[in-house]
Amino acid sequence: MKVNSTKILVVDDEIGYRKVLQNALTERGFLVKTAESGEDALDELKKQEFSIVIIDMKLPGSIDGLELLQRVKGMYNSSVLIMTAYGGIETAVEAMRRGAFNYITKPFNLDEIILNIDRLVAQQKIIEENKYLHSELEKVYGLKKIVGSSREIHKVLDMISRVAFSTATVLITGESGTGKELVARAIHFTGNRKDEKFVVINCATLSENLLESELFGHIKGAFTGAIKDKKGLFEEADGGTLFMDEIGDIPKSVQAKILRVLQEGEFITLGDTVTKKVDVRIIAATNQDLLKGVQEKEFREDLYYRLNVINIKMPPLRERKEDIPLLVKHFIEKYNKKENKQIKGISPEVEKEFYHYNWPGNVRELENIIERAITLTHEDIISVQVILPLVKKEEKDEITGDALFARPYKEARRKAIDSFNIKYITNILSKTNGNVTYAAKESGIERQYLQRMLKRYDIKSRNIIMEED
Ligand SMILES: Nc1ncnc2c1ncn2[C@@H]1O[C@H](COP(=O)(O)OP(=O)(O)OP(=O)(O)O)[C@@H](O)[C@H]1O
Ligand SMILES: [Mg+2]
Structure with missing residues (x-):
């Protein structure tokens, strides 16, 4: 006989069924106890945990099969197999809804019961293994x-x-x-x-x-x-x-x-x-x-x-920009928790900005930006106005130093002016929340000229939201 430590409790008021099941299951190596009523069963359950409980729906006394099922489920992680007389399908279905593993109708065929039990044991083994794997994974939190x-x-x-x-x-x-x-x-x-x-x-x-x-x-x-x-x-x-x-x-x-x-x-x-x-x-x-x-x-x-x-x-972040969305999500969750906020994400403009940025400070820089953005943001999405002042603009496709001086004078001058203009305009616009009229007033640039520069440098696509006055 194969020894099997799985404990089974059989609850049925008819001694015939109890005996048949006890013998058949014991023969297969299970440790079997029996009870003839709901009360009796609860006494047994208080003494020890059973992995499987087989319950007849119709029980004498004040605790019926359904209630016993519920009590078992409240006590342990046991799997419950329901037995029901012909015609009791409705209660059996209800029992399934309340968490029974399966039901069989009486009179039953012993093989059917054994088959169900074997399936249950296999399922429990998988659940146990998953739990173990999970705890192992937990340990390698690194x-x-x-x-x-x-x-x-x-x-x-x-x-x-x-x-x-x-x-x-x-x-x-x-x-x-x-x-x-x-x-x-x-x-x-x-x-x-x-x-x-x-x-x-x-x-x-x-x-x-x-x-x-x-x-x-x-x-x-x-x-x-x-x-x-x-x-x-x-x-x-x-x-x-x-x-x-x-x-x-x-x-x-x-x-x-x-x-x-x-x-x-x-x-x-x-x-x-x-x-x-x-x-x-x-x-x-x-x-x-x-x-x-x-x-x-x-x-x-x-x-x-x-x-x-x-x-x-370790590859620099600019060489694996596809990781940015997951990292953003990760850091938003982290700092939401820390700051007790419920920010849901970044706006599509910020997404674009992040994608085009070259991240000289790599993941740490991204983390810092998200951390600061979360403390600064009062809406549920991080907007580009919040982000722009945090991103090192000058790192963005700008030519400086020797590279600049290696170019012909005219071109170099053009580049220098362009990059200055872009820097100046994005800065003033982020100060005025993208409002062009205010930006023009603040800077003393003629409004039409400012609009023309916005067009030329495609600054709208650089994600400053333009509020039409
Ligand atoms: N792939 C990643 N997933 C989640 N967080 C990351 C990832 N890479 C880096 N970080 C976070 O970014 C920050 C910087 O990472 P870390 O300190 O390991 O970098 P480092 O390469 O040691 O930098 P330094 O050379 O400046 O010391 C840390 O807060 C770290 O948790
Ligand atoms: Mg380090």
Whole structure:
């Protein structure tokens, strides 16, 4: 006999049915209890939970089948199978509406009952498995935090899941604000170190001495000001992950010591004599070109190769603009919650503006703009008037510096004037909420001339809403 831990409660007032079902189901390995009335059944249910309850609709006493069904559903996640006498279809249908899994009419065929039970068990197994998978996914929240549907982001997500379970060093490169730290966290919280510490150090903000003492710790008296022993971050992160942000800014003396940790897993605390062993996974990030650093002898070549075992390149936002809508939605939800607002989205003009913008500050810039727009907006849609002053206009297809001077004088002058005009006009219009008459008055530009410039620079399509006076 196959042992099956599924518990079944059979509720029927007729002893014949109870016996038949008990025998057949016990034979199949189920743990079966029986009850002859609703009250009796509730007593059993109070004692323990049953995954499956088989209920006869017609029961003696004050609790009938329908009520018992409801009581069971209120107590547990049990699946309920209904039995009904011929002619009781209406109540059976009602029972289905109240959450019964299925009904069978009496007199029944034993195979039919068994078939139903088998289906129920299979279904419950799937539900359990889904629950488990879901909780596992919940645990890897790191991955879920990375929003985007572009091919580039999928590649990054794919890389993360492939490297998460190894201890190989990862170097994450990419422009500022592309999500390097987010990826580092995702790697840690997806992998088997997720219950251990994730320690962050920003290498760019610390002086050489401080950086060393932060990383490796010091003992009391190691230098002036070292008034007591201090544990370093390598020790702090033992068993877990150390995220070294801005690794390109590490002075050469410290580079050698980090190399040693990477190669031998050991280091010496400042002022101490004994070597310490640690098991730390290193994830490093930089927005610099480390290879260039290597060529210029600023960055140790051996360290570079040690760090760059796995390289994840974060693409700039301008190269994956299809991610913008999802990111916008994500940040609106985030800041709605924070600011207790109910903003529903961005206007089509803002969408266009975002699409044409080149996002020098990448996702961080988008997040900041949405955050500020949400605090500024009083309607339920973020409008272009709110957005325009927040977007760095001058970044938009403007030619400056050497590129400008490389052109023939006439053309360069034209470009410079055009870009000045566009900047000037959009600025004044955003101040006057798009009102052309006010803008003309404010600026002292003749109204017709202003209108002509709007046409020439196609500023309407640049999404300033023009209110006709
Ligand atoms: N794909 C993304 N989905 C959701 N949020 C993102 C995404 N990419 C970046 N962010 C958010 O943008 C902000 C900047 O990301 P992060 O700090 O990881 O960037 P970074 O590459 O480390 O930048 P820096 O080089 O300036 O340190 C964070 O608030 C982060 O949560
Ligand atoms: Mg960062």
